[in-house]
Amino acid sequence: MSEQEVTYSTVRFHKSAGLQKQVRPEETKGPREAGYRIFQYGQQKKLQEILNHHNNCSNMQSDINLKDEQLKNKSIECNLLESLNRDKNRLYNKTKTVLDSLQHTGRGDKVYWFCYGMKCYYFVMDRKPWIRCKQTCQNSSFSLLKIDNEDELKFLQLVVPSDSCWIGLSYDNKKKDWAWIDNHPSKLALNTMKYNIRDGGCMFLSKTRLDNNYCDQSLICICGRRLDKFPH
Structure with missing residues (x-):
């Protein structure tokens, strides 16, 4: 066949009856x-x-x-x-x-006092040996000071006079140990091993340290008492 003799045919496709009847499912849903x-x-x-x-x-x-x-x-x-x-x-x-x-009993002692927290401090400025400080405090319904903890020690070192002061800690020859005035322990941690009894059996407080000295030395007395221990 030559190039000029090309024949074109038309092919027609007819929809089958089955295809005409197919309907999408969505089209069956009504407005209701x-x-x-x-x-x-x-x-x-x-x-x-x-x-x-x-x-x-x-x-x-x-x-x-x-x-x-x-x-x-x-x-x-x-x-x-x-x-x-x-x-x-x-x-x-x-x-x-x-x-x-x-202060008006005529005892002749020069004193000053203050309260801090739940404790009152009573300073007898007339110097006395340790045993006389103990008696003076007891006569005033106090006792030589017992320091309860490290915080109280730091506070007292800020307010004590420049001179050394006796406190209620001494060497107990029977127990062979240092003991507080009330014979009860304190939360204050003390390395008592460093205190040589030969240097004295009574403890004093100063602005810089706690140390021991001979009990017959005359120092200022510090008495102490808790507020809740006073008579109501």
Whole structure:
């Protein structure tokens, strides 16, 4: 066949009866089912909003309860603090009355005193041997000072006079150890091994150290007493 003798044919395709009858599944859904779905979605959304609102209310109520509890605790703390302050002031006034009366007994000792925390300190400035300091404190309803802990020691070293002062710690020959005036232990950690009994059996306090000396030496006396130990 030559190039000029090309024949074109037209092919036609006819839709079969089966294809004509096929319909998409979506086309069978009517407006009623679509409306139901919209209604169902709206109900779920509304229910979720109600649940969220309920959760928010529950959280707010929890916050309110927590704040009420905190306010209640604060109120209790304030009442307790006021009660403690009243007791402290009452004890302080009683202490001041006792100490003021001691200063006018005609005993001739020059003294000064102050209270700090729950303890009052009574300084007898007239120098005495350790045993006489002990007696002077007892006559004033005090005792030679017992230092309860490291914090009290640091505080006292800031306020003591420049001279050394006897305190209520001495060597017990029976126990072969250092003992406080009340025979009870203290939380103050002392390396008693460094104190040689040959240098003296009574302890004194200065601005720089605790040390031992001969008990017959005359030093300032420090007496002490807790506020809650004064008569009511």
